[in-house]
Amino acid sequence: MAKTAFALNLPPEKAIKWLEDQGVSIQNRREMSPEDAAKVITVARISNLDMMQNIKTALVDSAKNGTPFAQFKKDILSHMQAAGWVHKDENGQPEIIDPDTGEVFGSPRRLENIYRTNMQAAFSASRYQSLMQNTHSRPYWQYSSVNDYRTRPAHAAMSGLVYRYDDPFWSTFYPPNGYRCRCTVTALADRDIQRRGLIVSESTAENLIDSESTSKSGQTYITKAYRAPDGTLVKTDKGFDYHVGKINYRPNLDEYDRKLAQQFAKADMTGAEFKTSLQRLQKEIKQAKKQQENGEQSAAGKSTGHSMKFAAGMLSDENQQLLQSSRASVWLSDDTLIKQIKNVAGQDADNFYQELPEVINMPDMIFKGKNNTFSLIRKTKAGHMLAIIRQMGKSKEIQVKSYQAISDSELVALQKKWQQLK
Incomplete structure (x- = not known):
């Protein structure tokens, strides 16, 4: 790839614009094609258009105002309670139920998945554009996971890997790589590689392979897998084996x-x-x-x-x-x-x-x-x-x-x- 900066002068509002441009879908992300998953806010099983629009509006407002999840949850639940969506189950715990269909959406805890997954996707797409802006001076990207007790073993296995920005590895493993994924990518220059003694990897038929997986429903599908040095295969969560930033960016x-x-x-x-x-x-x-x-x-x-x-x-x-x-x-x-x-x-x-x-x-x-x-x-x-x-x-x-x-x-x-x- 030519070492040329295509400066886009992206403002911080790029992530907000990404959210505003997204559609909404009641389909589960795991059942969606990559192109569809990259272009919608996923609100699985909610079929009420007004409620879906409320959730999207709350996400956009949260991005604009830096609203934490706790406030987002409070605002959405107040909308749902006013619309008659929140009821107590037999144990006295709140459940979200569509009053038109009677379908149980789940506990309010599921709102965190909606919030974190869609916000992470928005800022990931925005960050990708910022990283692409500087590939002439920082052409190497390093995968970085939080590496605490909540980090998935698969994500920890990739932490520290360095590939050029145009390596096929990023087409599958540019984060987020699952629900609530907190992984990020750091851009590095030649001097960073030399000073820190890092190894720049390159995707080959031996370390980036096609692998067969089985979904919870028993269906098999082919996805890309990273073969770690110990021989184990690392994969994304189902439905996250695509690059949200790349699909949305040109x-x-x-x-x-x-x-x-x-x-x-x-x-x-x-x-x-x-x-x-x-x-x-x-x-x-x-x-x-x-x-x-x-x-x-x-x-x-x-x-x-x-x-x-x-x-x-x-x-x-x-x-x-x-x-x-x-x-x-x-x-x-x-x-x-x-x-x-x-x-x-x-x-x-x-x-x-x-x-x-x-x-x-x-x-x-x-x-x-x-x-x-x-x-x-x-x-x-x-x-x-x-x-x-x-x-x-x-x-x-x-x-x-x-x-x-x-x-x-x-x-x-x-x-x-x-x-x-x-």
Whole structure:
């Protein structure tokens, strides 16, 4: 990854904004996909919209005012009591019960999970952006757990580990890694590594592996596991094997110097995060196809992405005007990667996407198609490469819809079919 600071000038209110932008869900976090879990405040089993909104509002107010949990709990319980949600059980202990459905939500103690899990996720996402702001001077991150009697053994096993910020390790183990997780990440410079005699680890097939786990309901699922030096496998809690900050973070490249943003795109297309995501998707699709062939219930044909996207390149100023686009940045989603894996021959090669930023930035030819799509073609050592991009509706974001090598005959057919702009 290029050692470039993409300074975002993030204010402390970034965590508050993250909370304000979140949706709400009654689904259990353990049952949610990573992309959904990263974008909602989880309030499992509460189906009353007014009460969910009250909880979200209280979380946002707590973040703004620095309200401790005790006050948050008091405020929420007063709302619930006024709405007739709090009743005594047979032992005289308070229980939260939905008066519309009669469903028992649980004791007020469960409010602490809601508070701590969502607040930690908010500030974790905010801190990630701050850390990314300084990767040029502090490119190494150290996992830090509290290491007291409440620390999970799995989290204690990772305490002190140091990886570069772009190592695949952080895609799974950037905290929080479970309910009430208190772990953090500390950024370090080269001089810190040398002065403290720290070892910078690197993810390999031996220490960051795919591992099968079983949920409480008996269902099996595959997750990433860290193999500790003693051979034990360390995993996150179910539903926390994703990176809340990374899923929510991507710099607005249109706000930066174009050449600098193009370097970011080149780094994204060759970085460890992109390669790891591509390999993960390849494995998931291969497994889904195998299940389908065996007659098992399968997700083959459905998206298995995690709502991540990668910087694919920047349009030159000249070509941006040619396309009459309000944006220059072009993005590659993992949904497109899924389609690529299924339909495009030869794209498994590690260097297949290496030329994509140049195809976007300096195409030899540009053709205009239907529905705001454009075909960009550049001759490379591997032959003519075609990137089909499209400007999306209201967001105006430009996305790569397809990327592949084309033959001379296919190029001739394209010239006959579409309007050539360049």
